[in-house]
Amino acid sequence: MDGSASVMQPEVAPRPAGDALVFGIMAASRPLSRDRLTVLRAVRAALMSLARTADGGVLPLFSGHGEGPGPARPGDHRHVYIAALDDDGDGRLDQILVMAPWRVDRGVAPTDDNRADFARVTGRLALVRAGAAGVLTLAPPLPLPGERGRVWLSRTPYRPTRHPAKGADAATFVVEDVRRECARRGLPAPSGAQPLMIRPGPRGGLSARLCLSFTEPVAGPLLLGRDAHRGGGLFSASVPLD
Secondary structure, three states: OOOOOOOOOOOOOOOOOOEEEEEOHHHHOEHHHHHHHHHHHHHHHHHHHOEEEEOOEEEEEHHHHHOOOEEEOOOOOOOOEEEEEEOOOOOOEEEEEOOOOOOOOOOOOHHHHHHHHHHHOOOOEEEEEEEHOOOEOOOOOOOOOEEEEEEEEEOOOOOOOOOOOOOOOOOHHHHHHHHHHHHHHOOOOEEEEEEEEEEOHHHHHHHEEEEEEEEEEOOEEEEEOOHHHHOOEEEEEOOOOO
8 A cells, every 4th residue: 555645534523512502603704683583593404404314304402393293392392492692792693502402491301312412413513504694604612601690681582482361461471471481491480580671572472581580599501481492581690600
C-alpha cells in the first residue's frame, strides 16, 4: 500500500453539552426577531432531517409523533422543546435553545436510547435554512445555564392551554390554567401566580406575562402553556439561587 495514502475515518458528531442546550447564532446570520416562528419551524425541520430512521421515518423525540401514524396525543410532551431568543435585545435573534422533554416535563422518564438519540441529533445541528429569514450558522452547543429559584418571571408570553368561557374573568382564568400546567409538568403548586400583563388574542385566546412564586426553590428550565414546544411560556428565575 502507498504509504502516502490517507485512511478515511468515520465521521464523529461533536459531543453535545447535555440535554438542555443553547446554540449561539453567529452574528452575520442573525435573523430579525419578528421572524421567530419561521426560524422555529426551520430549526424543527432541521432536527427532524437529522433524526431520520433507517425506514425513512423520524424519531418521535423530534417529530412529536407517536409510534402510530397520527400525531402525539394532546398533553403528550415527549418531544423536544425549542426556543429562539433575542438575548441582548437588539431586535435580532441570537440564541436557539433545544431542550429534551425530560428536562421540562418532570413526568417523562428517558431511556438510554432517548438520551443517546438526543445527543447524536443535536450534536450535528450546525446550519439552519430558514427561507426568507436566511441561513443561520450556529456555534457549537453549550449547556443551558441552570436556574433555580423561588420566584420566576415570564421571559416569553404564556398562552393558556384552552380558551376562556365567554364572560370569564381573564386574570382568574390565566391563574387557574397555569396552576394546572404546573401540575401536569410535575412542578409543585405555586404559592402565588400573579398576572403582570394579559393581552387578548385571535379567536378569543389570551396571552399573559406572569410572576410565579414557589415555597421551595424550583429548578429550571420552566416552559409552560399551549406553545411551550415553540418557546412560549418560558420563565426565568427572578433571583437565581446557587
